[in-house]
Amino acid sequence: MEPMITSKVLLATLIPMVTAALVMATGRTPNLRESISFVGAVLTFIAVMILAPGVLSGGAYALNLITLYPGISVSFYLDPLGLVFAGTASFLWILASIYCIGYMRGLNEHAQTRFYVCYAVSVGAAMGAAFSANLFTLYLFYEIVSIFTYPLVMHHQDKEGYEGARKYIIYLMFTSKAMLLPAMAIIYVLTGTLDFNMSGISGGIFPAEADRMMVIIAYLLCLFGFAKAGIMPLHNWLPDAMVAPTPVSALLHAVVVVKVGVFSICRVMLSLFGINLLDVTGMGMFTAYVVSFTIITASIIALTQTNLKARLAYSTVSQLSYIVLGVAMLTPHAVTGGLLHIANHAFAKITLFFCAGCIFVASGKKDISEMGGLGWRMPVTMAAFALASLSMIGVPPVSGFVSKWYLALGAMDIGSIFLLAVLLISSLLNAGYFVPITFKAFFGTPLATDTGSGSLERQPLVLLMVVPLLITGIISVLIGIWPDLFLNTIKLMVGS
Template identity: 40%
Template sequence: MNPTIAAMLPPAIVLTSLIPGLLIFALREDQYRLRTQLNMAGVFLKLALVGLMLYGVNQGLSFRFALPFLPGGELILHADAMSLQFVALSSVLWLATTIYAIGYLEGAPLRSRFFGYFSLCVSATVGLALAGNLVTFLLFYELLTLATFPLVVHRGTAGAMRAGRIYLAYTLGGGTLLLMGVALLHALTGSPEFVPGGYLAPLVDSHRAGLILAFVLLVAGLGVKAALIPMHGWLPTAMVAPAPVSALLHAVAVVKAGAFGIMRVVYDVYGVEPMQLLQLTQPLLWLAAATIMYGSIKALQQQELKKRLAYSTVSQVSYITLGVALLGPVAAVGGMVHLVHQGLMKITLFFCAGNFAETLHVHRIRQMNGLGKRMPFTMAAFTVGALGMIGVPPIAGFISKWYLGSGALEVDQGWVIVILVIAGLLNAAYFLPLVYRGWFMRAPETWPGDAKLGGGIPGRRETHWMLLWPTVFTAVLSLLAGILAGTDLSPLAWAQLIVQREFGL
């Protein structure tokens, strides 16, 4: 491939959502067809470019774009195996969420504003994933905060505005801590590019205190978006946002940005050996384990469906941090593949929750009785997502947890197995009753939302096709990611490729 073309592909992937987003802001609300065409053109062009780069990186090609930005620091977009894993997830789920959002917001006000910020959010997420150094990562990390705030407050209600204020307080505070950590490392080393194995090993002896402080600041800043305790409070509150936004926050953008940032810091800034020498591993491991347990216990206490799913996210995203903190190659595979698997399963669950709410006005767990008879495809998708979160084979979540457990034994951290088992039992305790209610309990004679979205038509089941098919699509992907885990095209195979390059295997 021509080097100039290869260098332009990373910014082109960012622009495929940025340009449509900016154009959509200028559209009138009644320009439905043009808005949809711009959205879908950006989605499919991005998918095509990501596919090209996936093939190139697998063949050993380099895709790097650099622009002078700060003294001693460039704005760098660089595609490697780790970044493309996140970019591919974001691009595929952008397709599903865009179709879902078009159906969800049909007839709603301010659609151009929503889809404009929606596209900016995807652009920030992709830019963050492709960031080649900490300075570039920080830039897109803060842009992501600014792009998602209007989505959280989109409905404009008092509850939405309150959630937006809480969201900004947490994320801007986290961004400030991240800035301090990046600035400290910049003062010590400049802003070199991310490199497998990290670049701080020469400074461990001479700048031990500074590196420890920088790590604490970086993890605290990233931990806000990754919803590590006690920095998770914004996430359940943000559930007042529309269902496509909830899906975006939990499966694609915000929480994954934090978890992905922790992966970058541990593997490509510090490196495994400096992490061990600085004794940073165990505190991060304990924090991840505590968050897994806390999120599971809180989820069990929730009676509102979206809040139960929100606390489940607090727990499930921390499996990624757990895998990273174990510092072994097998656990790293489990953590990295869970970034994809959790995204597929969690977006399915939030799509289902949105379908229940929009079609039947079902918001609380006690209202879920008999949903499988009224909405069998949506309830089947919910069942796949729920069982996957528990870790039932052959769904994707089982693969993640198997590698995490095996990785814990590999590095002599057997107590992590106890955490995984207890968390799995808690997952079963807060998901299986929902599945039981949906399939085996008697349905009410009428549903609260039977007059909406065609629900009152005799014999009509399910919901609008634009809400149903993205839900089924992501559920099928969750199942296939587990069934086909042994093939070269699976997320697991790509996670193994990342670990081989990060650990030099």
């Protein structure tokens, strides 16, 4: 079906950029500044949603903005995969923008205008990546995300902040220059274009006579070049990026940034190489083994972390690889499961990070060992935390179960006991590092220094944080019980 040409596909990218400009202009009046940020988030979500009905009824939207060189252009295209990512990210931005107010004011953070500006631009660039119609556009927005999240990571401007941010930018810039740039050049040389093949997930854009060796090199460069996806061994930037304020870790390092990486890999696998080519060259299974290693190793490292955010970071590394694993298995069930996990993981992980930030603001605690008995003083927060961790483990009826179910179906489709075992073992490991946190919070003994009693959730600023995390926690359950919304969207793409 021919896509409908409309400039509406630009809105989701433009609105956050305009929001950033307005936030900068109104930096002197915090209330106005934060209202603009919130309104911008709502409008961005609406801009995505007005296109949703068309995509859900099997259509697509496109716009070729400008052509740089034959086959290289800045073009936008919205298909089901883009819709899932853009819809999830823009919806969560609304909640995150409320949460930010509580967090940033609660801690009296400095340079808040810079924070909100970079935050909005990063989300806008992620929208651009979701709407990309070709590898150049994707690369463009991918790089903008890298640059504008850099000031957010080093927000505190202390030693840790600088070091984390330096590592962050070195990993991301090195991989994109060293791998994505040659990958684009090779792909263009082989095909004469960088445009995605949006008509299906099997064909790809490579002509049959293309040199197999070069195709494989280009694929590997893409797989590891999108280092935002945190595939080992290029995952190390992510735990260090946790020095950022928690709203950054929550929206950007659980949803936007890392999902841009994973989304890019999925997009490249499905729309650039196509599952036929990945199958023939054996790259599908190769990828599956690489990410299986990441899933298990990152989970084991997560077990050893005592800082809550660090544990969540390694959990993110591991969960992101589920998404890539699903696509790498190349069967309809598995691809569905993988893509579904983009949304499912987003809702659950942002809840967990929101909780971590809320705990820090309300009680000043960062380390899991200090959280004994905290559940009784922050019942809503810890309840949401418990729900979201069930999703991570993959317990029904929370959403994580649905994606893992499809992944397991996919593993059985290809008859791989190994991958099935990876899924099971990793779920056990997930349980191993999430259950103790909830358990400790409700049944652990408080530290001797914890003298206070009573709820910590009643202060107005904390409440601004509790409400968003409660909403995301509940949605995590709802999309587990009624997964059809995302499932049907993805099935339009996978076609099963």
